[in-house]
Each structure stands twice: as C-alpha cells, then as structure tokens.
Amino acid sequence: MAAKAAANAITYRSVASSMPAISGGRCRSSRTWNSVRLPRNRCCSSLRNNPADVDGSNSAAVVVAKDDKYGSKQIISLTARLYDYILSNVREPEIMRQLREETAAMRGSQMQVSPDQAQLLAMLVQLIGAQRCIEVGVYTGYSSLAVALVLPESGCLVACERDSKSLEVAKRFYEKAGVAHKVIVKHGMAADILRSLILNGEAGCYDFAFIDAEKRMNHEYFELLLQLVRVDGVIVIDNVLWHGKVADPLVSDAKTESIRNFNRRIMEDERVSISMVRSLSAFIFFLFDSYATTKRKYFDVKSFFVGYFDVKKLYNA
Ligand SMILES: C[S@@+](CC[C@H](N)C(=O)[O-])C[C@H]1O[C@@H](n2cnc3c(N)ncnc32)[C@H](O)[C@@H]1O
Numbered sequence: 001m002a003a004k005a006a007a008n009a010i011t012y013r014s015v016a017s018s019m020p021a022i023s024g025g026r027c028r029s030s031r032t033w034n035s036v037r038l039p040r041n042r043c044c045s046s047l048r049n050n051p052a053d054v055d056g057s058n059s060a061a062v063v064v065a066k067d068d069k070y071g072s073k074q075i076i077s078l079t080a081r082l083y084d085y086i087l088s089n090v091r092e093p094e095i096m097r098q099l100r101e102e103t104a105a106m107r108g109s110q111m112q113v114s115p116d117q118a119q120l121l122a123m124l125v126q127l128i129g130a131q132r133c134i135e136v137g138v139y140t141g142y143s144s145l146a147v148a149l150v151l152p153e154s155g156c157l158v159a160c161e162r163d164s165k166s167l168e169v170a171k172r173f174y175e176k177a178g179v180a181h182k183v184i185v186k187h188g189m190a191a192d193i194l195r196s197l198i199l200n201g202e203a204g205c206y207d208f209a210f211i212d213a214e215k216r217m218n219h220e221y222f223e224l225l226l227q228l229v230r231v232d233g234v235i236v237i238d239n240v241l242w243h244g245k246v247a248d249p250l251v252s253d254a255k256t257e258s259i260r261n262f263n264r265r266i267m268e269d270e271r272v273s274i275s276m277v278r279s280l281s282a283f284i285f286f287l288f289d290s291y292a293t294t295k296r297k298y299f300d301v302k303s304f305f306v307g308y309f310d311v312k313k314l315y316n317a
Contacts, residue, residue: 090115095177096145102169103140111139113212113238118146121210121236126150128234130207133157134197136190136221137213137238141170147210148179157183158197158206160190160213191217194224203227212238216258219265226271240276 078086092100092115103109113121125133125147131154135144138161148157161167164187174180186193190213209225211218218237225235242259245251266274 086116087114090119092119093149093177095173096142096149098176099140099142099145099169099173103142106140106166106169108139108166111212113143113146117238118143122146122150124234124236125208128207128232130233131155132206132208134194134206134209134225134228135159136194136209136211136225137161138170138185139163139166139212141166141173143210143212144170144183145173145177145179147208148174148182149177151179151182153182155182158186158193159183160186160188160193162187162189190214191220191224194221194228198224198227204230206230207233209233209235210238211235215239215242215255218259218262222262222266235272 096115096118100112100115103112121143124130131152133147133151133155135147135157138144138159141159144157144159151157159170161170167185167187171180171185174183174185204227206225206229209229211221211225213221222235222237229235240259240263241247242256245253245256246260246263263276266272
C-alpha cells in the first residue's frame with residue numbers, strides 16, 4: 001500500500017469513498033466523500049533534510065528498553081531517520097503542505113500537529129463516518145483542515161479558537177481548499193463555546209472531537225464534550241505524554257501535573273473505552289459506549305490500520 005502510494009497519484013480518501021460507515025449502526029453508503037487529489041509522488045519526506053539521528057548513530061530505531069516487564073517486546077525510540085521514514089509514507093494533500101509551510105514561519109508553529117497525526121485524525125473521522133465534528137484549539141487550521149477535507153459535503157466542523165490572528169490564516173485556507181462551507185468558525189474561549197452548544201440543544205449531536213488547546217482545561221473540555229459527542233463517538237486528546245514529561249518524576253510543573261491527573265482520571269473513567277497512542281506527542285482516543293459494553297469497542301492504533309485494510313478488501317470483493 002505504501003509503495004503504491006509513493007508511485008501513483010492517489011486520493012486522500014480513495015478507499016473509503018466506496019465504503020459505508022462502519023460504526024454506530026449508521027450506514028451512509030450513499031454519501032459523497034470528499035476526494036483530495038495528491039500530486040504524483042507527493043509525500044512528506046521533504047519535511048526533514050537531515051536524517052541523522054539525534055544521538056548521531058544514524059540507526060533506524062534504538063532499543064531503549066528490553067526487560068521481562070515488557071515480555072518479548074522491544075521498545076524503540078522514534079529516531080529522526082525513523083520519523084523521516086514515517087513522513088515519507090504520509091499522504092499530505094498539497095493544500096495542507098502549503099498551510100504547513102506558511103505556518104512554519106509563524107510564532108507557535110511547533111503547536112501544529114504533524115502530517116502523520118493529521119492523517120490519523122482524518123482516518124478516524126472516516127472510520128466512524130463522522131458527519132459532525134468539533135475541534136478545540138485550531139491555531140492556523142492544519143488539523144481542522146485535515147478533518148474538513150474528509151468530511152462529507154453535508155458534514156460540519158465546529159472550529160473553536162480564541163486567537164483571531166491565527167483564525168484569519170485558517171479561514172483563508174478553508175476557502176482555498178474549498179471546505180469553508182463545512183467549517184463553522186467560533187472565535188472565543190472554547191469552554192464557553194462548548195457550553196453554548198449544549199445550551200443550544202446540541203448534546204449528543206457530534207460524532208468526533210479533537211482537543212488541542214489549553215492543557216489545564218482538558219478535563220473541563222472532556223466533560224463538556226462527553227455531553228456533546230454521541231455514544232459510540234470518538235474524542236481525541238493531544239499531548240497526553242507532554243513531550244515525555246508525564247513519566248519523569250523530576251518534573252512537577254503545574255501543566256505536567258494537570259496532564260498526569262487528567263490521564264489518571266481518564267484511565268479510571270468507566271464511561272469510556274480508551275487507547276493511549278505513542279506518537280511524537282500522544283493522543284488518547286475515547287470511544288463512547290454504554291456502560292454495559294464499554295470494553296467491546298476497545299482498539300488501538302495498530303488495529304485501526306488492520307481494520308482499515310480489511311474493510312477495504314471486504315468492500316472491493
Ligand atoms: C496546540 S494549538 C492548536 C494546533 C492545531 N490543532 C493544529 O494542529 O494546527 C492550541 C491552540 O489553542 C488555542 N487556545 C488555547 N486556549 C484556548 C481557549 N481557552 N479557548 C480557545 N482556544 C484556545 C491557542 O490560541 C492555540 O491556537
């Protein structure tokens with residue numbers, strides 16, 4: 001699949017365009033999926049020029065722990081070379097590359113999700129057949145653009161951001177990408193916006209949410225989104241490993257502590273199924289389900305990929 005992707009002009013959405021939604025009993029086989037044409041050989045390998053590893057070893061991946069505790073699993077660190085390889089297998093639409101490159105010169109550009117993370121968000125939206133999404137923390141719009149591009153024409157994304165300057169860039173790119181009609185931009189404090197959606201009778205009306213704003217507010221966003229997102233919907237939270245600081249006993253600043261507390265509370269929260277995913281910064285997925293069946297829908301990112309390709313085979317057969 002990856003080799004083919006590198007050799008041919010492909011579409012971001014090519015597989016699911018022929019498949020119905022697979023979650024929540026909502027089968028929408030007749031909907032129109034958005035197709036984003038990628039230029040030939042377009043991938044993100046241009047993102048890094050020097051694949052030398054941080055430790056100078058140039059090894060593809062380093063075993064950082066091998067212990068009885070981990071069974072026979074080797075734990076690898078994400079070296080620059082390995083990350084370069086991952087990026088070379090990302091299908092980044094041209095419009096997103098333009099946005100990423102424009103944002104690179106701006107203050108705070110490190111806040112943007114990476115192309116591989118954006119692709120994963122888009123795939124999650126596709127997998128659950130999401131129609132209505134919310135993003136908390138838009139910045140210049142990279143992750144929201146990834147979501148908007150794969151939403152069906154009838155879909156919508158409520159994009160919450162307090163910074164008007166970043167929003168100007170985001171709005172320009174929604175227009176340029178032809179998805180502005182799918183994005184409802186909300187300028188203001190995210191918690192207030194979420195509360196107003198609830199007051200507006202929109203509880204349970206959303207399929208997917210992405211939280212990527214003020215980390216100390218995560219729990220509040222989460223509780224509000226639990227009301228807004230339907231049972232069987234998905235919430236993704238960024239930065240749950242906080243650059244590795246959550247696991248470092250010497251770090252105890254307020255932000256790290258709040259993320260630790262949040263992760264602990266989520267781990268104990270039986271209302272949701274969870275999966276913490278390793279990434280440069282990490283995601284937690286929440287898949288809502290009823291109490292009785294909470295564990296039934298558990299999956300991790302590896303099975304996403306397996307499931308994705310299996311589903312493709314199923315529908316092509
Ligand atoms: C990490 S960035 C978002 C990056 C974006 N998801 C992307 O991938 O391009 C966080 C954004 O959240 C916004 N933000 C922080 N606290 C907020 C709040 N309370 N309400 C709304 N936006 C907030 C910041 O202005 C910033 O633009």
